[in-house]
Amino acid sequence: xxxxxxxxxxxxxxxxxxxxxxxxxxxxxxxxxxxxxxxxxxxxxxxxxxxxxxxxxxxxxxxxxxxxxxxxxxxxxxxxxxxxxxxxxxxxxxxxxxxxxxxxxxxxxxxxxxxxxxxxxxxxxxxxxxxxxxxxxxxxxxxxxxxxxxxxxxxxxxxxxxxxxxxxxxxxxxxxxxxxxxxxxxxxxxxxxxxxxxxxxxxxxxxxxxxxxxxxxxxxxxxxxxxxxxxxxxxxxxxxxxxxxxxxxxxxxxxxxxxxxxxxxxxxxxxxxx
Amino acid sequence: xxxxxxxxxxxxxxxxxxxxxxxxxxxxxxxxxxxxxxxxxxxxxxxxxxxxxxxxxxxxxxxxxxxxxxxxxxxxxxxxxxxxxxxxxxxxxxxxxxxxxxxxxxxxxxxxxxxxxxxxxxxxxxxxxxxxxxxxxxxxxxxxxxxxxxxxxxxxxxxxxxxxxxxxxxxxxxxxxxxxxxxxxxxxxxxxxxxxxxxxxxxxxxxxxxxxxxxxxxxxxxxxxxxxxxxxxxxxxxxxxxxxxxxxxxxxxxxxxxxxxxxxxxxxxxxxxxxxxxxxxxxxxxxxxxxxxxxxxxxxxxxxxxxxxxxxxxxxxxxxxxxxxxxxxxxxxxxxxxxxxxxxxxxxxxxxxxxxxxxxxxxxxxxxxxxxxxxxxxxxxxxxxxxxxxxxxxxxxxxxxxxxxxxxxx
Numbered sequence: 224x225x226x227x228x229x230x231x232x233x234x235x236x237x238x239x240x241x242x243x244x245x246x247x248x249x250x251x252x253x254x255x256x257x258x259x260x261x262x263x264x265x266x267x268x269x270x271x272x273x274x275x276x277x278x279x280x281x282x283x284x285x286x287x288x289x290x291x292x293x294x295x296x297x298x299x300x301x302x303x304x305x306x307x308x309x310x311x312x313x314x315x316x317x318x319x320x321x322x323x324x325x326x327x328x329x330x331x332x333x334x335x336x337x338x339x340x341x342x343x344x345x346x347x348x349x350x351x352x353x354x355x356x357x358x359x360x361x362x363x364x365x366x367x368x369x370x371x372x373x374x375x376x377x378x379x380x381x382x383x384x385x386x387x388x389x390x391x392x393x394x395x396x397x398x399x400x401x402x403x404x405x406x407x408x409x410x411x412x413x414x415x416x417x418x419x420x421x422x423x424x425x426x427x428x429x430x431x432x433x434x435x436x437x438x439x440x441x442x443x444x445x446x447x448x449x450x451x452x453x454x455x456x457x458x459x460x461x462x463x464x465x466x467x468x469x470x471x472x473x474x475x476x477x478x479x480x481x482x483x484x485x486x487x488x489x490x491x492x493x494x495x496x497x
Numbered sequence: 498x499x500x501x502x503x504x505x506x507x508x509x510x511x512x513x514x515x516x517x518x519x520x521x522x523x524x525x526x527x528x529x530x531x532x533x534x535x536x537x538x539x540x541x542x543x544x545x546x547x548x549x550x551x552x553x554x555x556x557x558x559x560x561x562x563x564x565x566x567x568x569x570x571x572x573x574x575x576x577x578x579x580x581x582x583x584x585x586x587x588x589x590x591x592x593x594x595x596x597x598x599x600x601x602x603x604x605x606x607x608x609x610x611x612x613x614x615x616x617x618x619x620x621x622x623x624x625x626x627x628x629x630x631x632x633x634x635x636x637x638x639x640x641x642x643x644x645x646x647x648x649x650x651x652x653x654x655x656x657x658x659x660x661x662x663x664x665x666x667x668x669x670x671x672x673x674x675x676x677x678x679x680x681x682x683x684x685x686x687x688x689x690x691x692x693x694x695x696x697x698x699x700x701x702x703x704x705x706x707x708x709x710x711x712x713x714x715x716x717x718x719x720x721x722x723x724x725x726x727x728x729x730x731x732x733x734x735x736x737x738x739x740x741x742x743x744x745x746x747x748x749x750x751x752x753x754x755x756x757x758x759x760x761x762x763x764x765x766x767x768x769x770x771x772x773x774x775x776x777x778x779x780x781x782x783x784x785x786x787x788x789x790x791x792x793x794x795x796x797x798x799x800x801x802x803x804x805x806x807x808x809x810x811x812x813x814x815x816x817x818x819x820x821x822x823x824x825x826x827x828x829x830x831x832x833x834x835x836x837x838x839x840x841x842x843x844x845x846x847x848x849x850x851x852x853x854x855x856x857x858x859x860x861x862x863x864x865x866x867x868x869x870x871x872x873x874x875x876x877x878x879x880x881x882x883x884x885x886x887x888x889x890x891x892x893x894x895x896x897x898x899x900x901x902x903x904x905x906x907x
Contacts, residue, residue: 456551
């Protein structure tokens with residue numbers, strides 16, 4: 224009986240995985256083909272003329288894609304690290320403790336995901352000008368925290384809601400310092416949550432357009448800015464080539480962290496209580 | 498309190514960390530100088546040029562050709578900032594003005610015209626009164642009303658022309674012969690060929706100029722529409738225009754149930770043979786899009802016998818640009834006969850010059866005479882033979898709003 228059940232679960236898993244892969248990868252195929260095409264007209268199944276022109280442009284100094292790739296990675300990594308620094312303690316407070324005004328704090332943290340960025344961007348711009356942060360990379364990193372922190376905090380709140388502080392108390396009673404307790408007990412327990420939240424934060428920062436343009440003042444040119452230029456001008460070939468470069472870091476990070484993303488990971492349910 | 502202290506400290510350190518470049522934010526001081534002094538001030542500096550970034554050809558021309566000359570001859574670093582929409586740069590300057598940034602703006606120059614220029618000029622966001630300073634300004638014919646007025650708004654020395662453009666249609670010669678060559682013929686053609694024509698929904702720039710052609714036709718000529726906005730004339734002509742457009746709507750692509758949201762969408766519809774006709778305010782687009790593979794190579798541009806609307810596009814320097822001297826050097830370079838001729842080459846950009854060829858020395862004029870236009874782009878002289886002026890912005894705004902209320906929302 225249990226054998227048949229196992230086969231069913233396994234085939235269900237395989238089918239789900241296939242559907243997900245098709246759903247995620249299929250839209251990327253035309254994009255990849257376009258990046259090597261010179262014209263692709265109905266009703267041709269494949270382009271008639273193949274060329275490396277789009278890639279040649281995308282990799283040229285004029286396009287600035289490679290410089291922008293390095294800068295975008297730097298900004299997103301910094302924004303992710305800062306989100307973790309803020310999101311882990313904030314998530315612990317929200318997930319483990321009850322306090323006066325908790326609902327208001329939760330709403331305030333969620334607000335940036337509800338309010339459209341453009342509505343606040345102009346106001347933030349004038350504040351950042353006053354602070355001397357406009358047109359700087361640091362300013363762009365800081366402003367990216369607005370949309371990234373909610374994701375990080377919410378994931379960590381979920382992890383800490385299922386986290387039992389008794390684990391930590393036990394380590395302390397056995398003589399571990401607070402730092403050791405965090406390093407050997409708390410961190411391993413919440414690490415999958417940090418990975419998942421960090422992945423969210425990275426991808427949210429990675430895809431920012433209007434906040435980067437406004438706060439960066441055009442001096443801080445990230446990949447979405449370059450990509451959007453060509454996506455909106457109908458140049459499917461160059462948008463395809465830049466798009467292929469654009470999705471690389473996301474795909475690499477996804478592959479590296481995939482094992483933390485399955486249902487068996489503690490990022491979803493935590494390790495339960497003692 | 499602690500927060501405030503932190504912010505103040507942060508602001509102070511960032512201010513200290515800012516490099517003290519040769520600041521040329523004071524436009525009045527520059528206006529009083531000789532050109533050589535301006536060039537000396539600009540040397541070794543940088544200039545941030547914000548322009549639509551959706552064409553690899555234009556990007557290459559600006560970054561490589563113009564940027565190369567700036568670096569080699571003037572030691573100026575050109576930072577080309579690509580935009581998806583020009584209003585993004587205008588909003589940046591507007592935000593800076595509201596925040597009190599009067600001499601340290603991020604934007605040194607914008608490629609601009611029409612509505613965005615009106616916003617800049619009316620908002621006091623433009624640096625003005627310098628055009629006589631530029632040596633190559635001598636090649637600009639400011640007597641020409643279509644240069645001296647940007648969509649009906651007097652330029653008043655607040656921007657410098659870069660290129661001219663004129664609306665033109667195009668069709669695929671491999672699919673049919675004899676396209677409709679005037680607005681009344683087109684209106685009949687649409688009914689005879691249901692589903693084969695559409696235009697982008699307003700406020701798309703190109704959709705709006707198509708509707709203005711129908712508006713001119715309904716008015717029986719543009720002569721009655723020139724000058725300031727006239728409500729009585731507008732009401733009469735607009736009613737006729739909406740009747741015409743609503744009348745053809747069932748014969749448009751998808752029975753007119755929906756309109757493409759932008760010229761780019763219309764270009765894709767044309768490329769995929771869903772519609773038969775395409776148009777563009779920049780006639781060179783036909784050549785550019787054939788060469789980059791967007792259009793079939795059998796696409797041919799053509800003019801209308803009853804005329805098409807022309808415009809000029811410009812470059813503007815914001816009031817708070819800290820690199821005005823370098824921006825002036827860039828503007829002067831953009832106006833030079835060599836740079837204008839390079840821009841007119843079909844494999845570079847194909848844009849028509851904004852300078853008056855008849856004012857050039859003989860060898861410079863020969864440069865333009867030797868340019869062979871892309872064979873599929875309509876002959877600029879054929880187009881210019883029947884050029885129609887643009888209306889003032891108050892008219893164009895009213896027509897846009899009227900279309901949205903009376904045609905688009907039906």
